[in-house]
Structures are given as C-alpha cells and as structure tokens.
Amino acid sequence: MTAGVELRDVHKEFPGGTRAVDGVSLSVEAGAVFGVVGHSGAGKSTLLRLVNGLEEPTSGSVLVDGQDLATLGERRLRPIRRDIGMIFQQFNLFRSRTVLGNVLYPLRLAGMNRAAARSRAEETLDFVGLSGHGGRYPEQLSGGQRQRVGIARALATRPKVLLCDEATSALDPQTTGEVLALLRRVNRELGVTIVLITHEMEVVRTLCDRVAVMEDGRVVENGEVYEVFARPGHPTTSAFVRSALHSEPDAALLERLGARHPGRLVNVPIVDGAPALDGLSALLREHAVDFTLVHGGVGEVRGRPLGSVTLELRGSAAAVDAVAHGLGAQARSKAGAR
Ligand SMILES: Nc1ncnc2c1ncn2[C@@H]1O[C@H](COP(=O)(O)OP(=O)(O)OP(=O)(O)O)[C@@H](O)[C@H]1O
Ligand SMILES: [Mg+2]
Incomplete structure (x- = not known):
C-alpha cells in the first residue's frame, strides 16, 4: 500500500505578502522518491508543510493518496496525517524521552494499546538498526543514530508517505550515506513514497527518481534525475548539477x-x-x-x-x-x- 502526492497550482502567501509558494504544480507517483532542491528561502519547507497539512494553501489544492486535504474535515484528515511521516534536519526528538519513548509517542497518540505499541516500536527500531538502544536518551546518540530514531518515529505508524526536510544536512558525508541507504530501504522494502528536500545535489543523485528545482516559490525545472543532470534547462539547475559533478x-x-x-x-x-x-x-x-x-x-x-x-x-x-x-x-x- 502506497500513496502519491499531487499539488495543483498551489499558492501560499504569508501575512506581510511573502509568496513562499507561487503556483506550484507537481505530481509524485506512489512509490517514487522525489527530490526538491533549491536555495535557502526558495519555499521548500513551506511546500512540505503544505503536503502534511501543517499549512493550508492560499489557493490551489494538495492531494495525498488522491484526496484533497482542503475538502476533508478534521475527523477525516487525522488518518491521512497518520499516513504522512516527517523527518527534520535537527531530528526534533523529545530530549526527555528515551529512544523507545520517542518511537512509542506517535503510536500511543494514535490510540494503540501499550503492548502492541511496544512491539511495533521495537520492530521499527530493529528495522533502522537500533535494536538494543531503546533505553538510551537522544543526547547519548551520534547524529546518525538520532536521525535513525527520527526515521523510526516517523515510520512507527506505518505511513505511506515520508517527507524529509534536509534530513542529512547536519550529518557528515559517511553518516549521510548510511542514512540515505536506510531511506532507500524504507522506499524499496516498505514501499513508502518519499518526498525529500535538500540543497545537496549529491543526495538527489544517490536516492531520487525525479527532481524538481525551486526558486522564489516556483518550480523552474522538473524531470527524471538523469535527464536533469545531463541536460539542465535552467541556470539554477546547472549550478546545482555542477556542484555534484565537479568535472x-x-x-x-x-x-x-x-x-x-x-x-x-x-x-x-x-x-x-x-x-x-x-x-x-x-x-x-x-x-x-x-x-x-x-x-x-x-x-x-x-x-x-x-x-x-x-x-x-x-x-x-x-x-x-x-x-x-x-x-x-x-x-x-x-x-x-x-
Ligand atoms: N510562517 C511564516 N511566516 C512568514 N513568512 C514565512 C513563514 N515561513 C516561511 N516564510 C517565508 O517564506 C519563504 C520560504 O521559506 P521556506 O522556509 O519555505 O524556504 P526553504 O526553501 O525551506 O529555505 P531553507 O533552505 O533556508 O530551509 C521565505 O522567504 C520565508 O521567510
Ligand atoms: Mg527549509
């Protein structure tokens, strides 16, 4: 079971007039890994927050698994939100909770009973390679391990879509590689659709099927990863591609x-x-x-x-x-x- 994401002419204007997202249409196929790259302030995080319903579009529609989020009431929105996991650059873990406690949190919030939640949390920690670490606290872990906890927490409720906001930007290259390999398993073994935003073209090259390039709230390029690397059509894309190829x-x-x-x-x-x-x-x-x-x-x-x-x-x-x-x-x- 997997779900796609679609944005149709989405605009998001913040009070004060910032057009963070300015007419974006994108289609992410179910089961795909879709990258969004862009410089700081391009509107990438806002775009992700529109997909998980943390922000509402000023106009246009956001569809997850074929359902327009704006047309759903709070009661029907809740299960869809559960279908969408998210991970962050700074991990956003609860520092006062153990690793296990962090992964249990969304399960208990979803109303799962204690025993079932515990077994699901342990199974998920096992999947991300952290079995045996459940009793530790986030500050006792390396950055890569913390992001694995973030991934386990996001996956605990078995979402169909995983949103990643600069998930590897705080990590060194080797740890980045390990986390990207884990995300690939999340996609291939669990069938989770991934939308990831990054300013590192290397991440796109390693993991993504398709990529969109954003600038000033708009998508200036969108295509299959090899095609975009080989024949970038926009100067911003060319600059990103050069940063990854060095040749x-x-x-x-x-x-x-x-x-x-x-x-x-x-x-x-x-x-x-x-x-x-x-x-x-x-x-x-x-x-x-x-x-x-x-x-x-x-x-x-x-x-x-x-x-x-x-x-x-x-x-x-x-x-x-x-x-x-x-x-x-x-x-x-x-x-x-x-
Ligand atoms: N809640 C908000 N209120 C007002 N303006 C906002 C808000 N959130 C974002 N913005 C503005 O919208 C624009 C896009 O911000 P966004 O965080 O989406 O960019 P980004 O591409 O994620 O950047 P970065 O790479 O630095 O994370 C910026 O000009 C930002 O200042
Ligand atoms: Mg951002």
Whole structure:
C-alpha cells in the first residue's frame, strides 16, 4: 500500500505578502522518491508543510493518496496525517524521552494499546538498526543514530508517505550515506513514497527518481534525475548539477589551465547516448590536431555515464575549429570564446 502526492497550482502567501509558494504544480507517483532542491528561502519547507497539512494553501489544492486535504474535515484528515511521516534536519526528538519513548509517542497518540505499541516500536527500531538502544536518551546518540530514531518515529505508524526536510544536512558525508541507504530501504522494502528536500545535489543523485528545482516559490525545472543532470534547462539547475559533478572546471581553474596550456581549451560533455569522445581519434587524425587531456571526469548517475572532459587542442585555427565542432564541444578558453 502506497500513496502519491499531487499539488495543483498551489499558492501560499504569508501575512506581510511573502509568496513562499507561487503556483506550484507537481505530481509524485506512489512509490517514487522525489527530490526538491533549491536555495535557502526558495519555499521548500513551506511546500512540505503544505503536503502534511501543517499549512493550508492560499489557493490551489494538495492531494495525498488522491484526496484533497482542503475538502476533508478534521475527523477525516487525522488518518491521512497518520499516513504522512516527517523527518527534520535537527531530528526534533523529545530530549526527555528515551529512544523507545520517542518511537512509542506517535503510536500511543494514535490510540494503540501499550503492548502492541511496544512491539511495533521495537520492530521499527530493529528495522533502522537500533535494536538494543531503546533505553538510551537522544543526547547519548551520534547524529546518525538520532536521525535513525527520527526515521523510526516517523515510520512507527506505518505511513505511506515520508517527507524529509534536509534530513542529512547536519550529518557528515559517511553518516549521510548510511542514512540515505536506510531511506532507500524504507522506499524499496516498505514501499513508502518519499518526498525529500535538500540543497545537496549529491543526495538527489544517490536516492531520487525525479527532481524538481525551486526558486522564489516556483518550480523552474522538473524531470527524471538523469535527464536533469545531463541536460539542465535552467541556470539554477546547472549550478546545482555542477556542484555534484565537479568535472567542469570553474572560472579560476580555467584560468590556471589556460596559463599552462597555450592551445585551445574545449570542454566536452559526456552524456549517455551522445557521440562525445567516440569520434575523437578519427577527428584528430583527419584534421592533424594534437591534444592533451587537462581536466575532467566521468561518473555515474542512476547507472548511466555522465561527466565532462576538458581538452587542449593544438593545430591550425581552422583545424581546431573543426575538431571542436565535431566533438560538440563548448569552447572554454578566451581564444575559443566568441
Ligand atoms: N510562517 C511564516 N511566516 C512568514 N513568512 C514565512 C513563514 N515561513 C516561511 N516564510 C517565508 O517564506 C519563504 C520560504 O521559506 P521556506 O522556509 O519555505 O524556504 P526553504 O526553501 O525551506 O529555505 P531553507 O533552505 O533556508 O530551509 C521565505 O522567504 C520565508 O521567510
Ligand atoms: Mg527549509
């Protein structure tokens, strides 16, 4: 059992006139992992709070599992809220309760009897890898363990949707990896639909099926993760993608490379399905152009190659033009810039 989430032309305006969410339409398929990225203030947290009913839209509708939250009375909203778990950057655990007590809390709130709640809580702690830690207090745990408690507490009532607000932003890279692996299990083994917001493209690359990019309350890009990484259509998206791929030289590096390499520097994107470097040796031979590989890297996004390499090309201007054109390269040195 799993549920999807849909937003239809959702607006959220706060008193004072801030349009935190400004006409967002999104569809998250049941069982998917959907990422939302954006800079600080883009409206990401507000968007999540609209999905779990903590905020009401100024206009537009939010549907969870096909039901429009605005049309439900408090009595029918309650079970839907229980279908939606949420985790946070700062974990938001009860410091005065033990780990077990934290996980029991939503179960007792939902009216589950003591024995059933206890067995459910222990089962859930086991799932997140914290069996045996139930008697500890949050401050006796590492950040990664605390987030596991947060996940266990969110999952205790067996929600169909899990909302994650910067859930790994307070963690170091290795712990982030462990928590992301746990979230993947939550999705695959429990079938929970995940909507996660982050400013780290690496999180999107690791976990998400689809991603939306938000800016000033609007969605400026929305697509399948590989497509968005390979062919970002909006400058904000390009900047986020560059932060995760590290293979395209930035301006400062380009200047240093230019000082060392007097030939023409060109950047060749490596994208699945594009010819890229396949024809390189033939092109070089045909035009009598020599090259040095000066920078770059090819990695993997969702099992498909993605990256870029920067080449220094040496030969007559016309020959270098022809090779660069043949590679579909973007000219990066001053000599090559228009
Ligand atoms: N309760 C509120 N009252 C008034 N303005 C708010 C409220 N909550 C958020 N805002 C404003 O709405 C805009 C979007 O805020 P939001 O918290 O959704 O951004 P965000 O993308 O989550 O940012 P961050 O990455 O910093 O968490 C901001 O300008 C913020 O100041
Ligand atoms: Mg936020």
